[in-house]
Amino acid sequence: MTKARTKKATRASSPPRAAEAELRRLLAEYDPEIAHLMSAARRKLRSRIRRGFELIYDSYNGVGIGYGATQKYSAPVVSLVAYPRWVTLFFLYGATLDDPHNLLQGTGSRVRSIRLASADALDDPRVGALLEQALRRDQVAFAAAPTLRPYVQLVAAARRPRTTRPARTPPAGPRSVASAAADPPAAPESRARSGRAPATRRR
Numbered sequence: 001m002t003k004a005r006t007k008k009a010t011r012a013s014s015p016p017r018a019a020e021a022e023l024r025r026l027l028a029e030y031d032p033e034i035a036h037l038m039s040a041a042r043r044k045l046r047s048r049i050r051r052g053f054e055l056i057y058d059s060y061n062g063v064g065i066g067y068g069a070t071q072k073y074s075a076p077v078v079s080l081v082a083y084p085r086w087v088t089l090f091f092l093y094g095a096t097l098d099d100p101h102n103l104l105q106g107t108g109s110r111v112r113s114i115r116l117a118s119a120d121a122l123d124d125p126r127v128g129a130l131l132e133q134a135l136r137r138d139q140v141a142f143a144a145a146p147t148l149r150p151y152v153q154l155v156a157a158a159r160r161p162r163t164t165r166p167a168r169t170p171p172a173g174p175r176s177v178a179s180a181a182a183d184p185p186a187a188p189e190s191r192a193r194s195g196r197a198p199a200t201r202r203r
Helices: 016-027 032-048 119-123 125-136 139-144 177-182 188-193
Strands: 006-008 053-058 063-068 078-082 087-091 112-116 149-156
Touching: 016 032, 016 053, 016 063, 016 149, 032 063, 032 078, 032 087, 032 119, 032 125, 078 125, 087 125, 112 119, 119 125, 125 139
Parallel strands: 053 149
Antiparallel strands: 006 149, 053 063, 063 078, 078 087, 087 112
């Protein structure tokens, strides 16, 4: 499998409305329940993170929204990623967080995550404590950052399908005279149901 190529889509100077429109377009490719979950989780994070940079990434595997104190690619300490069947909350430095309830998943040296069953999971005080720890790492930089605004950082040139739904079969066009003529004649049982008796064979 070839490695996904990416390209920059919208620069930091682009107005927020352009980024919002691009995000709506990207999420429209998902099943409605995943798009709704991603949007609802995003609203809850935005209510908690009032300053900084909301960075939108359209990657090979899914659409991500990261929250950082600067616009650097590696700045987001917390992020949401929408996959075809679920939405995951990521903590960039999750391995260093105090997690007494064992909510965090992952075994890597740095990143940990929580798969969201619903956006209400972000209202859980245990998840809130993890978010507070993650954001505290850059609290001085967040305080000095501008009011939170969205920016599109990357759009993938190669992407996995965003939905689990099968591809739609195009509707059949009008039948031609030739195709109608090629159809086999109705079976005797069909003629009988229509009120006409089947013809008898001569011996």
